[in-house]
Amino acid sequence: MSTPVIRAEDVSKLYRLGEVGTGTIQHDINRWWHRIRGKEDPYAKVAAVNDRTRKEKKSSHDDYVWALKDVSFEVRQGDVLGIIGRNGAGKSTLLKLLSRVTSPSSGSIKIKGRIASLLEVGTGFHPELSGRENIFLNGAILGMRKQEIISRLDEIVDFSGCSAYLDTPVKRYSSGMYVRLAFAVAAYLEPEILIVDEVLAVGDAEFQKRCLSRMDKVSKLGKTVIFVSHNMSAMQSLCTSILRISNGEAGVKSRNVEQEINNYLHDCRTAQPSFPVELQDGMRILGLEIAPAIFPTGQSTMLTFEVELPIATTITDFAPVIYNHAGVRIGIMDGRNKLGLPRSFAPGRHCLQFNTGPVPLLPGDYVVGLYLRTLSAWVNHENLGDFQLTSETGMEITNYPAEHIGNLNMSYSAAIL
Amino acid sequence: MPPPGGNVAYPRAQQPHLSLQATGFCNRGRQRARSGYWPRRFIFLNYNMSQTTPELATAAEEEWDMVIRARSGWFNLHLQDLWHYRDLLSMFVWRDFVAVYKQTILGPIWFFIQPLLTTATFTIIFSGVAKLSTDGLPPLLFYLAGTTPWNYFATCLTKTSTTFKDNASLFGKVYFPRLITPLSVVISTLIQFVIQFALLGIALAWFIWQGRDIRPDYASIFLGTPVLILMLGCLGLGSGIIISSLTTKYRDLGFLVTFGVQLAMYATPVVYPLSIVPDKYRFWIELNPMTGIVEAFRALYLGAGTFSWLLLSYSALVTGVLLFLGIIVFNKVEKSFMDTV
Numbered sequence: 001m002s003t004p005v006i007r008a009e010d011v012s013k014l015y016r017l018g019e020v021g022t023g024t025i026q027h028d029i030n031r032w033w034h035r036i037r038g039k040e041d042p043y044a045k046v047a048a049v050n051d052r053t054r055k056e057k058k059s060s061h062d063d064y065v066w067a068l069k070d071v072s073f074e075v076r077q078g079d080v081l082g083i084i085g086r087n088g089a090g091k092s093t094l095l096k097l098l099s100r101v102t103s104p105s106s107g108s109i110k111i112k113g114r115i116a117s118l119l120e121v122g123t124g125f126h127p128e129l130s131g132r133e134n135i136f137l138n139g140a141i142l143g144m145r146k147q148e149i150i151s152r153l154d155e156i157v158d159f160s161g162c163s164a165y166l167d168t169p170v171k172r173y174s175s176g177m178y179v180r181l182a183f184a185v186a187a188y189l190e191p192e193i194l195i196v197d198e199v200l201a202v203g204d205a206e207f208q209k210r211c212l213s214r215m216d217k218v219s220k221l222g223k224t225v226i227f228v229s230h231n232m233s234a235m236q237s238l239c240t241s242i243l244r245i246s247n248g249e250a251g252v253k254s255r256n257v258e259q260e261i262n263n264y265l266h267d268c269r270t271a272q273p274s275f276p277v278e279l280q281d282g283m284r285i286l287g288l289e290i291a292p293a294i295f296p297t298g299q300s301t302m303l304t305f306e307v308e309l310p311i312a313t314t315i316t317d318f319a320p321v322i323y324n325h326a327g328v329r330i331g332i333m334d335g336r337n338k339l340g341l342p343r344s345f346a347p348g349r350h351c352l353q354f355n356t357g358p359v360p361l362l363p364g365d366y367v368v369g370l371y372l373r374t375l376s377a378w379v380n381h382e383n384l385g386d387f388q389l390t391s392e393t394g395m396e397i398t399n400y401p402a403e404h405i406g407n408l409n410m411s412y413s414a415a416i417l
Numbered sequence: 418m419p420p421p422g423g424n425v426a427y428p429r430a431q432q433p434h435l436s437l438q439a440t441g442f443c444n445r446g447r448q449r450a451r452s453g454y455w456p457r458r459f460i461f462l463n464y465n466m467s468q469t470t471p472e473l474a475t476a477a478e479e480e481w482d483m484v485i486r487a488r489s490g491w492f493n494l495h496l497q498d499l500w501h502y503r504d505l506l507s508m509f510v511w512r513d514f515v516a517v518y519k520q521t522i523l524g525p526i527w528f529f530i531q532p533l534l535t536t537a538t539f540t541i542i543f544s545g546v547a548k549l550s551t552d553g554l555p556p557l558l559f560y561l562a563g564t565t566p567w568n569y570f571a572t573c574l575t576k577t578s579t580t581f582k583d584n585a586s587l588f589g590k591v592y593f594p595r596l597i598t599p600l601s602v603v604i605s606t607l608i609q610f611v612i613q614f615a616l617l618g619i620a621l622a623w624f625i626w627q628g629r630d631i632r633p634d635y636a637s638i639f640l641g642t643p644v645l646i647l648m649l650g651c652l653g654l655g656s657g658i659i660i661s662s663l664t665t666k667y668r669d670l671g672f673l674v675t676f677g678v679q680l681a682m683y684a685t686p687v688v689y690p691l692s693i694v695p696d697k698y699r700f701w702i703e704l705n706p707m708t709g710i711v712e713a714f715r716a717l718y719l720g721a722g723t724f725s726w727l728l729l730s731y732s733a734l735v736t737g738v739l740l741f742l743g744i745i746v747f748n749k750v751e752k753s754f755m756d757t758v
Contacts, residue, residue, distance in 0.1 A: 126516055
């Protein structure tokens with residue numbers, strides 16, 4: 001059993017919403033007065049749960065929110081912990097606390113080992129300095145010693161693929177080159193604990209793959225990695241455990257990565273196109289369940305639509321449509337064939353289930369829409385849910401960029417004659 | 418073929434105890450890791466390779482390198498962190514120096530032009546027009562010897578007073594001891610100081626060569642110069658980081674700094690000697706910790722002015738107190754200023 005390297009105990013972080021100005025000084029004085037008398041922060045007691053969409057505001061105390069509330073977890077040496085959650089759930093706040101950028105409002109975090117955090121690529125890059133000079137500067141900021149950087153300079157330059165531009169000021173770089181150089185520095189950090197925020201969303205597909213495989217390599221060396229991303233397939237292939245945060249509250253750290261990600265995606269889906277979806281004539285779609293929501297390419301999934309009809313209705317067309325990430329229509333499952341439409345449905349709830357059969361699409365995110373037609377109305381809803389196809393073979397080759405590879409997963413063979 | 422006596426001479430690369438050396442390094446890594454937070458490379462090797470018994474493992478579990486809490490003591494200054502990040506300090510100093518002159522043709526010559534123009538203006542206005550005394554010294558030398566230390570102090574103060582505000586985007590993304598930033602400012606400003614100082618030296622040599630009666634205190638120059646520079650730097654740093662710490666949330670005080678420093682120059686004997694200050698104001702001018710330093714500076718290089726050990730000791734005391742307070746406040750603020758800056 002490996003030793004714990006991070007232990008967070010009841011970590012909370014209180015934030016005040018709104019602007020700093022004359023209005024806040026009264027609160028500051030009040031808080032200071034409570035503190036010198038050894039009392040609890042008066043605003044911590046009334047602070048609300050962090051929900052960014054919350055609209056109603058009851059009193060001025062509602063300005064205080066818990067960005068994190070009583071988060072406890074433990075990370076063991078060699079773990080790759082993925083933190084997932086919606087925007088504003090508190091993921092980045094947690095990473096900031098771990099990397100000592102700011103301190104918690106209460107609770108404690110115990111850390112064993114040298115931490116390097118990569119909350120942003122190219123932190124501290126100076127636009128006027130050349131690429132080479134910035135490698136040294138950025139490396140030093142991230143905590144590397146000069147000697148370490150010198151010994152890895154060649155690898156860093158190779159990894160970035162910017163050797164021709166090494167003596168040009170980085171302000172002349174394209175944004176992609178900038179990111180490449182910046183990540184290359186970070187990739188050769190050798191801390192015991194590496195904290196990475198969503199920084200891989202930049203750079204071209206080839207470079208993203210390279211970054212991910214580098215992180216994979218780092219974790220194989222027995223380092224601990226804490227990783228925030230919205231790229232669920234990367235999460236699934238890298239992480240050994242998952243911590244989910246929603247509205248500042250952490251779930252239980254789980255080693256069942258696939259299950260946890262599926263649950264998360266499922267919750268996201270039911271939340272995003274907020275069901276029930278109202279259609280014409282009082283018809284409603286109550287939900288769409290996609291199970292499994294993440295599966296390897298070539299496998300099948302089950303789509304279950306739950307529809308509510310206020311009156312007896314004749315449905316003439318019911319066709320789930322698959323779109324790719326760019327919104328291009330990829331395929332359709334025509335319900336007229338398999339469901340025997342048109343057909344009359346009684347008022348009430350109905351479940352219609354489609355088995356996709358083997359999905360021969362390339363790994364990526366796909367959206368499910370629905371074309372529905374009755375005798376009196378029709379609707380074409382473009383986003384009711386989504387699923388993600390993962391690669392079946394792992395990451396041993398680097399894919400061509402997304403725009404070149406199309407959509408279809410060819411089952412091909414080849415030989416040199 | 419081993420020589421008799423068993424004293425085997427191995428080439429360096431094949432020394433048999435090489436593996437022992439490696440283990441020694443690991444152990445040292447662990448020991449140092451206990452004392453500080455930084456150098457824990459290779460320590461995971463220790464855990465993987467050694468067969469730790471469960472008792473030992475639980476003992477190790479409680480042995481944390483760092484504990485992050487909501488509040489920490491006032492005197493928990495992490496000064497050893499500062500030492501581990503010394504490479505970063507030198508990188509910052511180098512960056513500050515290099516980046517300023519990128520895309521200029523004259524480069525560091527600009528450092529000469531600014532004090533030259535200032536001194537020329539002072540010479541015309543305060544000596545030529547206002548006819549202020551210069552303690553019998555050539556006005557050019559008198560003003561140069563005043564502005565050189567004053568500029569260093571003022572630049573240190575104004576630049577470090579915006580540490581948190583200016584570096585918020587950097588501080589918000591990565592941790593390093595924040596004190597590195599103001600320290601690097603004080604050191605990189607030293608380069609500017611040295612160039613102005615050279616200018617003073619050239620002017621001094623010129624006037625002595627011309628036969629003017631100027632007697633620098635040669636005996637004390639080598640000891641006095643670093644002491645005075647250190648005091649100037651520490652005084653600027655101390656007051657700068659105090660202001661910087663006090664302006665993270667409410668920036669009002671920041672407005673005071675820019676024109677406050679300009680006004681403070683007139684409360685310091687830069688454009689006039691302390692000797693002509695009327696008695697009723699003298700106490701207030703002497704209360705300014707910069708007075709003692711500037712007068713000592715002039716006494717050291719030009720052999721004129723009112724040097725007094727009392728004034729200089731007072732300046733040293735104030736400098737020490739301000740620096741100490743500054744570091745404490747700065748350390749307190751750096752932990753959570755990101756939330757309010």
